[in-house]
Amino acid sequence: MPPRLRLSNARVPQSVRCQRLLCQFEIPTAVRYASTAAATTPAPPIEQMTISPPPIASSPPSQPPSHRSPEHRRSQLLRQYTSLIRTTPLMVFLQHDNLQSVEWAAIRRELNKAMQKVDAQIAAEGRNAPALAPHIKVQIIQTSIFDVALRIVEYFRPSQSTLEKGKPPSAVDPATQTSAEISLSGDRDDPTLTHDLSRAAQSAVRNVKGQHALSTLLVGPVAVLSIPHVSPEHLKAAMSVLAPKAFGYPAPTRKANPDWHTLSVQNGLSKLNILAARMDNQVFDVDQTKWVGSIEGGMDGLRSQLVMALHSMGSSITNTLEGAGKSLYFTLESRRNVLEDDQKGEGATGDKAE
Template sequence: MDAPTTDTKDQAVRKTISSRKYGFTNITGCVALSASIAQRITPLTRAMDNDSSQYFDVAKLFGCGYREWAAVRRELKKALSTVPKPNAIPGAEPVDITPLVQLQVVRTNMLRVALKLVEFYDPEAAAASEKTTRTVRGPVVHDLSEAAYETIRNAEVPEDSSYAQIEPVMVGPLAALVLPAVSPAHLAAALSVLAPVPGKFPAPSRKKNPGFHDPICQSGLAKLLLVGGRVEGKIFDQSGINWVGVIEGGLEGLRGQLVAMLQGVGLGITSTLEGGSRSLWLALEGRKGQLEDETKGDKKDSE
């Protein structure tokens, strides 16, 4: 049987998605997202995974052709492969997230839904509600349920919420770099390709990686712009994402800096307390010596 054309696949996927209250295409790369968002979207995007229709969407959204998008992903994969594997923690097996980092296309409206689900929808609270639909298997509270739909449709967005902070950048076609765990090393490697910054995330040299400087790859990268990201539930702008990427030693390095800072504070407090007591002791010892000298002087005078 001949493989269906891109248009046929795209129509089939759109027909499947249109039967739901909301649906997703793949996420891709100008916004850095955490795994929690990906976990919400993954069940809704399986129909698009490894599907040539995703390139159709990329071409339509970004003006990128199949060859440009493939070149960008190729160079990203090369950069990520250079990240050293994590050191093994005693009693635990090291996990290399390199194969799990994804660069995909996202529909902006559907990304809004995913972000609202993560922040405002609580399945446990929905399960306890009397209005929630129930079956013999229990309350229906999954992400495609009516309970989830009603919750996010009626959700009031506080001004200080993460969604309110990231909403201004969710305009027009977007792409997302999805990492299953926070890894500054992997983020730095990805930024060196997607959004190079001299001195922080230098682009690969022509001698070391000629493929990066290929006109097709550069044409695709020119259509991508880093606008921000969501890391550990916190929203960062471009400078914030760059800050996360330059953390030395990754999370372990950040923990080391925190421990050193706390130790420094403790030593400072100890030194301050010791300094006061030491000064008091010296003052008392000096006064004691002075009194002893005066006593000896009085005895000599009486003799």
């Protein structure tokens, strides 16, 4: 075989090497034209150069800077819990003891069936009420984060916090508790930020820890039954499924609902205990919750009872006032008749004497 030649030792002609160097250091045509155009373009005015450009927001207005990192799961749970508390006027707190996923699925199935029956009954009666069954849910909560969410909703007032800091109150959306004034500097500790993950919200509720009525109950494994409207009928049906013995409600019969008597449902219900309820920002115990569920006709029935009570109260007041006036009138009339009889008697005796 002929000997192999190494390329490193091969000599390259000088003309080829010069062409390579010229190609490497040659200025592109576009760069030459750009430099020529820049040299001929006039400089901007002095006013434009002296005015500083406006600051660029580090975050969009729809997502203001947060004192708590919004990417963390705890922050997302806090926002979820505050939204749930603000939009749910009726919540029932239950203590659960190591329920299995099969038991939770069976309990949710029976609860959904009971809620659908109540919706069908309301629709059959011709009452104009929205269907609540798709929105009634039972979910397990993180008690420590839920306690913070409760304190933020109950005690945090953005207008008061801004006034204490000597700043005018900003426009705050009551649904999201977010301020309309967003700092362009993007400072996450800006006191004008008043959303749930802001530093102002965290500082405002730090000193009221443990003062809420539900703080003593939010210990251990807790689940929440959320009903988006105050409906005594749905509450009674839910308690008839979850805790019929504790509330004194009749349990579903085996003939009417055989699935409720299955082993998975009964094992799950034996591990549930009703703690309390939160209704229209007030804490109710088991007896008060039972009284709400015993209202006949739901909220419409309660309104009709209130109208009847006010009507009867007004009629009783009217009768009382009229009775006082009538008694005074009869007293004066009887007195006048007595005086007239006395005058007639005196006149008759005077005639006889003459």
